[in-house]
Every structure is written in structure tokens, then in C-alpha cells.
Amino acid sequence: MxxxxxxxxxxxxxxxxxxxxxxxxxxxxxxxxxxxxxxxxxxxxxxxxxxxxxxxxxxxxxxxxxxxxxxxxxxxxxxxxxxxxxxxxxxxxxxxxxxxxxxxxxxxxxxxxxxxxxxxxxxxxxxxxxxxxxxxxxxxxxxxxxxxxxxxxxxxxxxxxxxxxxxxxxxxxxxxxxxxxxxxxxxxxxxxxxxxxxxxxxxxxxxxxxIEMPDNNEVSATLEDVKAQGTKIVLYLGRITIQKGPDYFIQTAGRVLDLYDGKVLFVVVGSGDMHRQMIDQAASMGISDKVIFTGAMFGDEATRMFKTADLFVMPSVSEPFGLVPLEAALQGTPAIISKQSGISEVMVDALKTDFWDIDEMTNQIINVLKHGSLQNTLAKNALSEAKRLTxxxxxxxxxxxxxxxxxxxxxxxx
Amino acid sequence: MASVCFYFQVHQPYRIKKYRIFDIGKGNEYFNDRSDCDLNNEKVLLKVAGKSYLPTNKLLLDLLKKHPEFKISFSFSGVFLDQLEEFSPETLLSFQELVDTGQVEVLSETYYHSLSFLYSREEFKKQVERHKRKIKKIFNVTPEIFRNTELIYNNDLAWEVEQMGYKGILAEGWDDILGWRSPNFLYSTPGTKKIKLMLKNYKLSDDIAFRFSNKGWGEHPLTAPKFSNWVNAVNGNGNVVNLFMDYETFGEHQWEDTGIFNFLKALPAELLKHPDNDFVTPSEALEKYNTVGELEMSHFVSWADMERDLSAWLSNDIQHDAIQKLYNLEKEVLATEDSSIIEDWRRMQTSDHFYYMCTKYFNDGDVHKYFSPYDSPYEAFISFMNAMSDLKLRIEKAKKEKSQKTNRVRKIKLSIT
Known part of the structure; x- marks a missing residue:
């Protein structure tokens, strides 16, 4: 029937x-x-x-x-x-x-x-x-x-x-x-x-x-000028609200900038009740020039951002599922995901950390930025994994x- | 005539602890995890010793005494013996007792259970030499048969090892290479003079090592009489049945409650029931039998995974990156003449580190995951690369100190003349 x-x-x-x-x-x-x-x-x-x-x-x-x-x-x-x-x-x-x-x-x-x-x-x-x-x-x-x-x-x-x-x-x-x-x-x-x-x-x-391939997958990357200078891009994309852990992302950015000697830019895509607070936090840490707030993005714009990024980070405090790392994976971008997410139960080709563990997140981010082999291997495997998880x-x-x-x-x- | 040749591989790596970016340059050691996780080398060694090494050694010692015809062989990695000396002298003693029976042969391998043959022949030879000295010191015997890490083998290796004075070498008897030929004979290698090749009978070996406790297997449960019948069937169309496996098969991979110890206990007597069967060590097999033909293996073959190739250690970018960068340091490491730098660099060559980074079947939760003490292949890579970054800093520091010393000496010399 x-x-x-x-x-x-x-x-x-x-x-x-x-x-x-x-x-x-x-x-x-x-x-x-x-x-x-x-x-x-x-x-x-x-x-x-x-x-x-x-x-x-x-x-x-x-x-x-x-x-x-x-x-x-x-x-x-x-x-x-x-x-x-x-x-x-x-x-x-x-x-x-x-x-x-x-x-x-x-x-x-x-x-x-x-x-x-x-x-x-x-x-x-x-x-x-x-x-x-x-x-x-x-x-x-x-x-x-x-x-x-x-x-x-x-x-x-x-x-x-x-x-x-x-x-x-x-x-x-x-x-x-x-x-x-x-x-x-x-x-x-x-x-x-x-x-x-x-x-x-x-x-x-x-x-x-x-997860499904986006209806329009043929978008090009953005921020070409920045990328052309060899600057790596670490992306946060999600609502800027306590559940998603944006404050851990900003704190980690500060830690990475202290330790990593290459060029890196942190991009925060999204809006939400902690938006102002995050901008202020970046400013008070003295990293405003390395952290960009773009506002919310959807559809092609988001796809384009995934394609541009070298690494996507999802530091959610509590995430019932959390599809975004797989969306990033479909654009060839590897992810760090918090263990406090449903997606971490199914996705294996990602780096995982507790949302509060800023040291571990820093360790993982710097290693992805330093070693192209790690970025590539993660990206390649995550892509085929995302294609399987239909x-x-x-x-x-x-x-x-x-x-x-x-x-x-x-x-x-x- | 069917001779049965047992070879057991005994190895434990020095696993690298969770080494973070913050550890670099802080003088933190790489291999000294003391936590409750499986990166704690002492903990793992003691666990496996209790479940596998000690009870199996005891059982084998009884069997060797009971059946003077019973023979076995072992290959111990140098890093395993080091760990026994450090963490479990009692286990080392029980291995020495086995070798002292005279019914046990000890084989040669690279000290660090490394892939050095693939990256540096010089380093390879040094590690084999070092292993030889270690075996002499601990067991008072000198190995004459070589087996490379994970049975990785090709024609070149046989040639190289022959130059180094070995008379026999072991390899995987994989169907793809053998074709219609049987693994139950000795073979020679193109381009070599005398060295003989012994091939693992992977079907019979894996019946014990992998399938023994598999209830989904048609032959489960495997009994000593049943297994002996399979060996007896080789009589008339083979000389020697090579049963090569990890020693941890007994009690660790196959737990005691699977009946593996009872199986092993009954096996020698059961095999000896057939008048044409006997046991040989690898050296005895070479004495006893001639080669029946030449076996061409230009590509590397190993005993790992379904592919029987190098992909367990060298199939993705992180594995290649890590190992290549490690061997790139060879000259600089040796130039420091700093024994602790050299030792750490060599311990990092152990093949297990690269095995942990394998992503081939990571999704399927396969044996790589089972054997890995890390949460993921990526975590394994990160700790490894952070440790290597630290090693590089130590090399730089040693270099600087060395040149300062040279300068001081030169100044003094100048002031004298």
C-alpha cells in the first residue's frame, strides 16, 4: 500500500x-x-x-x-x-x-x-x-x-x-x-x-x-584577491546565537592568530542576537582586521562562501543535527565539528572537538592550514562521504x- | 611430505601520544603517554602480555617440551624488545626460555619495524644490522632468514637481502602473483643467486588468524582435527605449509573464550598423527627443500588488507606527506650525532604510524579503526606532524650548538698556534 x-x-x-x-x-x-x-x-x-x-x-x-x-x-x-x-x-x-x-x-x-x-x-x-x-x-x-x-x-x-x-x-x-x-x-x-x-x-x-547537492552547484569562489595572496580562510557559517558557539570561534581565532605564522582570515557569516557582541569581542581582542562579519548568506551566496573557504568550523554548543559541515564538504571544504552535534554521530571524515576546547580547535585549525595534505585528504574523503549521505x-x-x-x-x- | 612452518610476528610500536601544537618546542616527549587510553604504550603492552604473550608462551613451552619434533619461529621487532625490557622483563624471560629450547628460530627484520626499504637503503641496512645485534644480545642467536615489515616484498628486496648475507626471505603467497602456482613450495627470485623465497599459505594462516572465531564462517568452529585434515591434503602436492601470522592472534585478536588456546594446544599432536607430516623452522625448510621455480615480483606485495599492496600505509596524501617529510630529515638527523634525536626519528619510522593514518575504509569501521588508538586517521596525522615539528626544532638547536662548539675549538686552536 x-x-x-x-x-x-x-x-x-x-x-x-x-x-x-x-x-x-x-x-x-x-x-x-x-x-x-x-x-x-x-x-x-x-x-x-x-x-x-x-x-x-x-x-x-x-x-x-x-x-x-x-x-x-x-x-x-x-x-x-x-x-x-x-x-x-x-x-x-x-x-x-x-x-x-x-x-x-x-x-x-x-x-x-x-x-x-x-x-x-x-x-x-x-x-x-x-x-x-x-x-x-x-x-x-x-x-x-x-x-x-x-x-x-x-x-x-x-x-x-x-x-x-x-x-x-x-x-x-x-x-x-x-x-x-x-x-x-x-x-x-x-x-x-x-x-x-x-x-x-x-x-x-x-x-x-x-544531504542533497544544491540546485545550483556551479558557482565560483569569491574573495579571489585575498586568496591570491596566499591567505587561508577559516569560515563560520550559522546563526550568531549562543547555541552555535560563535564566541568559541572568536576566541579560537585569537589563539590561532597568536601561534600561526601564515596569513589567515576568519570569516563569520550569519546574523543573530550575539552579532554585536561578537564584533565587540573581536575588537577587544585586537583582531578586528582578521575577522570579517558578512551578515547572513543563503543559497548561491553561501555555496560560494563554502567553496572559497579552506576550512569550515562548527563549534556548536548543542546541535541536534547540523547539516552545514556536509554542505561545506560538497564544495570541497573540510570541517571541524563539535562533538556536541548530531552530525558527529554519522560523519567520520571531519575533525572533531568539544565545543569548549579552544586549544584543541586551535591545534586542528593550524594543522589544516599548515598541511595541504591534511586539507586535501579531509576534503576528498568528506566529499565522497557527503555524496553517500543522501x-x-x-x-x-x-x-x-x-x-x-x-x-x-x-x-x-x- | 608436508612440513609445517610456523612463523609468528611479535611487534608493538611506540605510539605517539596526543601531541598538540602547544607541545612543540617545550621539551615534551613523544611516546610517553601515561593516561588510561590506548596511546599508553606500557598499558597496551602489559594488557597484551597478560592476555596473549604470557599464556601463549607458557603453552608453547609445554608443547615444545612434550613434542621434541615441534618447531616454531618468531620475528620480534627491536622496538618490541625495547618495550619488554622497559615494561615487562618477565615476558622477555619467557621468550628467552622458548628460544633456549633450540626448537625455535628467530628471524631478522628492521629494528624499527619500518618502511625504510622504500625510502632509504642506507637506513634500511643500519636498522637490520642493529636488529641483528639486539637479537644476538638478547637470545644469543644470529638470524639467517629475513622478513620485512608486514611481509612487504619485491625482487629488489630479495637481491638486497642476499647481498647482506641472508639465505632466505619470507613473503605473502598471494593468488594474484602466484596464478596457478602453489605457495607450498620454495621459489627463487630473478636476479639473485641462492636466496630462497618462502610464501605464506594465506588461506590456512587466515583460517586461524582471522576466521577462527567468525561464527558466520561455514567452517566454524575450527577444530585441530579439521585443520590437520586440510594440512594433510597438501601431502603429495606441496612441500611446506607456511603458517605466518601475528602472535597476538592467540589471546588478543582471538580471545581465550573462542577456544584458540585449546586449538593450539591440540594442534601439534594432531598434525603429527599423519606419518608424512613434520614441523620445520624456516632454516630447516631451506635445507630440506629445493626451489621449484622462479617467482617474479617486481611490484611490492604485503600481507595487509585485501589489496596485499602498500595501500595500508601509503594510499592518501597525509600518509605520503608524513613519511616523505620524515625521511627528508635523514641527513640532518644523522648529522646531529645526538642519540636521542636519532632514536626518536627512528621510532617515528615504525609502519604503524602510517597505518593509523589510513583512510581507505575508515567509513566502514574496518580493521584499521580496530587497531588504531586514535579517534581518526586525521588525529593520528596531527600528532605525528606536531611531533615532527618539535623534532625539527631539536635538530636546529643541535646544529647550532654543534657549530658553536666547532667555533670554540677553532678559536682555541688558533690561539695556540
């Missing part, structure tokens, strides 16, 4: 700002190849109305279309583009605060989901991350179909392990109680669900993300999970 999936998401490329949209695109494309019918529901974004038509794969004619898109009337904004709107760091309590309106929008999305669930025909509900969990729960209430919650992150990660927003945490906990199965993007995330949310390990399946395996795991929950619900009612 061909499973029909009602999928609730939040964002979708090219209008995504985090890994969630990218993951949804990769997963749905691979599911289409596995002969799964997916109806993907997105909260409508007024300002992007015309762009939504580009989401439908039928337009590019390259792939078989088993996926159609639904959008609902809501004013929800993707949670990562506008940190000011969605969450901000309370300067006094250091806690993450979500705008009141966001929770309201999540609830409104859930109400709309009831109508969609009544209109559509499907066998299973699959919801991605907390913003769409309530929608999934409501769809289940209306339809009686099994519900799978897919955790790309938890509120626990988003707050860097400190001061989780109780409202969001409660929402996650409630949704979990209503769900039939959970999917975690890494063993690390599964552990958090078990330890912090009290979920039974048997209820959680680990399905690591995959969405095919995760999609197959999802299909078998769909069949499992559909069967068990069927046997319960029948």
Missing part, C-alpha cells in the same frame, strides 16, 4: 533560514521517489505568496510529483529570519522569550489544521518541530489517524540548555503525549527527549538527516515507520 502522508511544516526553501526547511525539502523529494503521497502543509506567508508556487516540484519538471502543497491563512513568520520577532534574549534573565503572538499563531495554525484534516485523505500525519506540532495533534483529533512528531530540535537545544521557555516546553510535552511515534534527528536529540522530556526510548526512532536512507526509514504506525492503528481499531 502506498502511504498517504499529511505533513505539517513551517518553512521551505528557498524561503528558509534554518536547517528545517532544507531538511523538509530533501525528505519530501526522497519520499516522492519512494512512492509516498505527501501533502505538505505550510502556514501561508503573505509577503511570499507568489514565491510559493515555486515550491511545487512539478514546475521544474525534473521529478515525479507525489507532493502537493497546501497553505493556510495565517500570519506566522518563519522563526529564524527575524529573531527580534520570534525570540529575543532577555538581557536581565538571559532567558529566551517568544513573542506572545507566536504562540497565538501556532494555535491558529492548529485550528486551520482541523479544516485541512477534514478535507484531505491521508493515512498518517507527520509534523516537523514544535511550531507545527499542535497542528498535527489537531489533525489527529479530527481524523483519528496516527501522528508522528519529527524533532529537528527541542526547546532544550534552542535555549542552549538553559532557561527553556516553559510555554514551548509544555506544548512539546503535550504534543508528545498525543503522538504515536517520535522521530529524532540524532541519538543526541533522542537522549534529550528521553532525559528531559521523560519519553520512553522505545517511542523514539533516530533518523539522521541526509536522503534515500532516511526516506526509506520514514516509509517503514509510516507502515508500522498505520498497521498498528489499523490493528487497534480492527
Amino acid at each position: 502506498r502511504p498517504r502522508v499529511l505533513m505539517f511544516g513551517w518553512e521551505f526553501p528557498p524561503h528558509n533560514s534554518g536547517g528545517l526547511g532544507t531538511a523538509c525539502l530533501g525528505l519530501t523529494r526522497a519520499l516522492a521517489k519512494e512512492e509516498v503521497d505527501v501533502t505538505f502543509v505550510l502556514p501561508k506567508r503573505v509577503d511570499l505568496k507568489s514565491d510559493h508556487t515555486r515550491f511545487v516540484f512539478a514546475d521544474d519538471g525534473r521529478e515525479k510529483v507525489n507532493i502537493k502543497f497546501r497553505k493556510i491563512d495565517s500570519i506566522i513568520q518563519p522563526y529564524l529570519t527575524s529573531d527580534g520577532y520570534i525570540k529575543e534574549l532577555d538581557r536581565v534573565t538571559k532567558k529566551t522569550i517568544y513573542g506572545k503572538s507566536l504562540i497565538d499563531e501556532v494555535k491558529r495554525y492548529a485550528q486551520e489544521a482541523r479544516i485541512i484534516a477534514a478535507e484531505e485523505d491521508f493515512d498518517v500525519i507527520h509534523a516537523h518541530d514544535w511550531l507545527s506540532f499542535l497542528a498535527g495533534v489537531e489533525a489527529k483529533k479530527v481524523s483519528g489517524k496516527p501522528l508522528i512528531l519529527h524533532f529537528h530540535a527541542t526547546e532544550y537545544d534552542r535555549s542552549g540548555g538553559q532557561g527553556a521557555n516553559p510555554e514551548v516546553f509544555d506544548l512539546e510535552t503535550y504534543s508528545i503525549s498525543q503522538a504515536d511515534r517520535l522521530v529524532a534527528v540524532s541519538g543526541m536529540t533522542k537522549n534529550i527527549l528521553v532525559d528531559k522530556y521523560g519519553v520512553s526510548p522505545n517511542k523514539v526512532e533516530v533518523i539522521h538527516n541526509g 536522503w534515500e536512507v532516511p526516506a526509506k526509514k520514514c516509509v517503514s515507520l509510516y507502515n508500522k504506525v498505520i498497521r498498528s492503528v489499523g490493528s487497534k481499531t480492527g
Whole structure:
């Protein structure tokens, strides 16, 4: 039987700002190849109305279309583009605060989901991350179909392990109680669900993300002048927020500049609530001329930056998965990744370190900069590894999970 | 007639500790990890001695006494013997007891278990000589048969080793080279005069070394009678069955609970049941049998991995970079005449360092990972290169001191005349 999936998401490329949209695109494309019918529901974004038509794969004619898109009337904004709107760091309590309106929008999305669930025909509900969990729960209430919650992150990660927003945490906990199965993007995330949310390990399946070649891979490198002078480029690319460990990157940059006698430039790509703080930190360390802040980059611009860099560093404090090192790998750039990331469970052709171990990160960076052989060997092996880690395996795991929950619900009612 | 020739390789490298960029120039040693991890050479040696060397030595000593016809041979790397002297004299003594039975032959190899033959013939010869002296000192015997690191072999090596006075040499009996020929005969090498080539019967050797405990293997469990039958089958179409393997097979690669010790204990008597079987040391095999033909091996062959080539140590950029840069230092290192610099440089030549850097099947979690004490091949490379950077600083310092000394002496001489 061909499973029909009602999928609730939040964002979708090219209008995504985090890994969630990218993951949804990769997963749905691979599911289409596995002969799964997916109806993907997105909260409508007024300002992007015309762009939504580009989401439908039928337009590019390259792939078989088993996926159609639904959008609902809501004013929800993707949670990562506008940190000011969605969450901000309370300067006094250091806690993450979500705008009141966001929770309201999540609830409104859930109400709309009831109508969609009544209109559509499907066998299973699959919801991605907390913003769409309530929608999934409501769809289940209306339809009686099994519900799978897919955790790309938890509120626990988003707050860097400190001061989780109780409202969001409660929402996650409630949704979990209503769900039939959970999917975690890494063993690390599964552990958090078990330890912090009290979920039974048997209820959680680990399905690591995959990666796709970017639609446009034919971009050229940038910063030619700098590179031409023999300057090596070490890249940070991600939101500039506590969860991603940008401060460790800046501190490490200072350490490398003290010890390494070659030319090196540190490039920080991204935006976020710690942006100013990082610029100030670099200035106070006296390395402002060696650390460049470019602002956020997506799509071709990001691809170009990966291609330019000699080394990508991901010092995340807590990273449920973390696809970026594989994106860098696809552009021939090796990576240093923190051991506190889901990706470190699957990626072997990378250097690994604890996010707090500035000495070790320095040791690794300098060795990559000094030894072309190390850079080449890492880059070559990481590229073939990234090409192997496609969405095919995760999609197959999802299909078998769909069949499992559909069967068990069927046997319960029948 | 089927003679059985056992050769056991006994080797432990001096693993380089986690050596970071901050260690360079600080006078920190390379091989003295004292932590609880597998870079701690003493810890590893004592662990393997307890699980493998001591119990196997005891078992073999009993067998040699019980069966005067039973013969075996060993090749010990010099760095292994050094570690026994340093960490476990008790184990060294038990090896000496084995050799003292007169039923045990000791083979020749490079002191540092190195790939020096590939990079410097001068260095290669020095290491073989040094090993010979060490064996004489410890066991009071002089090896006459050579085996190169990891059974790496080609025609040139046989020629070189013959010049050095050896009468026999060991190599892998790999199908790709042998074709229709059997490894159970002696061969000669093109361009040499007398040196004889003994080839590993890799199928029978690996049945013990690799497949013994593999429950997925059709022949599992392997018993002494079953194995003896396979050896008996060679009678009539072969002279000598060469069973070459790592000594750690017994108790370390194959744990005691697999029954490996019971298997070994029963094997000599079982093999001797067949009237045409006997045991020989490599030297005895050469005495006893003539070569049956010439075997051309112009490319290097080893006993490692499925490829049986050099790729375990030399297949990616980091391996080539590390080893080439190490051998580039040869002249400067020797010119320092500083024994500790020279010793450290040589310990860094041990093939294991380059094996740890292998990325061939790193993804599949294969045997390289199993044998590596590092988190990844890249980590192995980083520690190695940082240690080499430190070594370079020491060389520079020694050079400077030497030239200052020369200047002082010259000044004094001038002042006298």
C-alpha cells in the first residue's frame, strides 16, 4: 500500500533560514521517489505568496510529483529570519522569550489544521518541530489517524540548555503525549527527549538527516584577491546565537592568530542576537582586521562562501543535527565539528572537538592550514562521504515507520 | 611430505601520544603517554602480555617440551624488545626460555619495524644490522632468514637481502602473483643467486588468524582435527605449509573464550598423527627443500588488507606527506650525532604510524579503526606532524650548538698556534 502522508511544516526553501526547511525539502523529494503521497502543509506567508508556487516540484519538471502543497491563512513568520520577532534574549534573565503572538499563531495554525484534516485523505500525519506540532495533534483529533512528531530540535537545544521557555516546553510535552511515534534527528536529540522530556526510548526512532547537492552547484569562489595572496580562510557559517558557539570561534581565532605564522582570515557569516557582541569581542581582542562579519548568506551566496573557504568550523554548543559541515564538504571544504552535534554521530571524515576546547580547535585549525595534505585528504574523503549521505536512507526509514504506525492503528481499531 | 612452518610476528610500536601544537618546542616527549587510553604504550603492552604473550608462551613451552619434533619461529621487532625490557622483563624471560629450547628460530627484520626499504637503503641496512645485534644480545642467536615489515616484498628486496648475507626471505603467497602456482613450495627470485623465497599459505594462516572465531564462517568452529585434515591434503602436492601470522592472534585478536588456546594446544599432536607430516623452522625448510621455480615480483606485495599492496600505509596524501617529510630529515638527523634525536626519528619510522593514518575504509569501521588508538586517521596525522615539528626544532638547536662548539675549538686552536 502506498502511504498517504499529511505533513505539517513551517518553512521551505528557498524561503528558509534554518536547517528545517532544507531538511523538509530533501525528505519530501526522497519520499516522492519512494512512492509516498505527501501533502505538505505550510502556514501561508503573505509577503511570499507568489514565491510559493515555486515550491511545487512539478514546475521544474525534473521529478515525479507525489507532493502537493497546501497553505493556510495565517500570519506566522518563519522563526529564524527575524529573531527580534520570534525570540529575543532577555538581557536581565538571559532567558529566551517568544513573542506572545507566536504562540497565538501556532494555535491558529492548529485550528486551520482541523479544516485541512477534514478535507484531505491521508493515512498518517507527520509534523516537523514544535511550531507545527499542535497542528498535527489537531489533525489527529479530527481524523483519528496516527501522528508522528519529527524533532529537528527541542526547546532544550534552542535555549542552549538553559532557561527553556516553559510555554514551548509544555506544548512539546503535550504534543508528545498525543503522538504515536517520535522521530529524532540524532541519538543526541533522542537522549534529550528521553532525559528531559521523560519519553520512553522505545517511542523514539533516530533518523539522521541526509544531504542533497544544491540546485545550483556551479558557482565560483569569491574573495579571489585575498586568496591570491596566499591567505587561508577559516569560515563560520550559522546563526550568531549562543547555541552555535560563535564566541568559541572568536576566541579560537585569537589563539590561532597568536601561534600561526601564515596569513589567515576568519570569516563569520550569519546574523543573530550575539552579532554585536561578537564584533565587540573581536575588537577587544585586537583582531578586528582578521575577522570579517558578512551578515547572513543563503543559497548561491553561501555555496560560494563554502567553496572559497579552506576550512569550515562548527563549534556548536548543542546541535541536534547540523547539516552545514556536509554542505561545506560538497564544495570541497573540510570541517571541524563539535562533538556536541548530531552530525558527529554519522560523519567520520571531519575533525572533531568539544565545543569548549579552544586549544584543541586551535591545534586542528593550524594543522589544516599548515598541511595541504591534511586539507586535501579531509576534503576528498568528506566529499565522497557527503555524496553517500543522501536522503534515500532516511526516506526509506520514514516509509517503514509510516507502515508500522498505520498497521498498528489499523490493528487497534480492527 | 608436508612440513609445517610456523612463523609468528611479535611487534608493538611506540605510539605517539596526543601531541598538540602547544607541545612543540617545550621539551615534551613523544611516546610517553601515561593516561588510561590506548596511546599508553606500557598499558597496551602489559594488557597484551597478560592476555596473549604470557599464556601463549607458557603453552608453547609445554608443547615444545612434550613434542621434541615441534618447531616454531618468531620475528620480534627491536622496538618490541625495547618495550619488554622497559615494561615487562618477565615476558622477555619467557621468550628467552622458548628460544633456549633450540626448537625455535628467530628471524631478522628492521629494528624499527619500518618502511625504510622504500625510502632509504642506507637506513634500511643500519636498522637490520642493529636488529641483528639486539637479537644476538638478547637470545644469543644470529638470524639467517629475513622478513620485512608486514611481509612487504619485491625482487629488489630479495637481491638486497642476499647481498647482506641472508639465505632466505619470507613473503605473502598471494593468488594474484602466484596464478596457478602453489605457495607450498620454495621459489627463487630473478636476479639473485641462492636466496630462497618462502610464501605464506594465506588461506590456512587466515583460517586461524582471522576466521577462527567468525561464527558466520561455514567452517566454524575450527577444530585441530579439521585443520590437520586440510594440512594433510597438501601431502603429495606441496612441500611446506607456511603458517605466518601475528602472535597476538592467540589471546588478543582471538580471545581465550573462542577456544584458540585449546586449538593450539591440540594442534601439534594432531598434525603429527599423519606419518608424512613434520614441523620445520624456516632454516630447516631451506635445507630440506629445493626451489621449484622462479617467482617474479617486481611490484611490492604485503600481507595487509585485501589489496596485499602498500595501500595500508601509503594510499592518501597525509600518509605520503608524513613519511616523505620524515625521511627528508635523514641527513640532518644523522648529522646531529645526538642519540636521542636519532632514536626518536627512528621510532617515528615504525609502519604503524602510517597505518593509523589510513583512510581507505575508515567509513566502514574496518580493521584499521580496530587497531588504531586514535579517534581518526586525521588525529593520528596531527600528532605525528606536531611531533615532527618539535623534532625539527631539536635538530636546529643541535646544529647550532654543534657549530658553536666547532667555533670554540677553532678559536682555541688558533690561539695556540
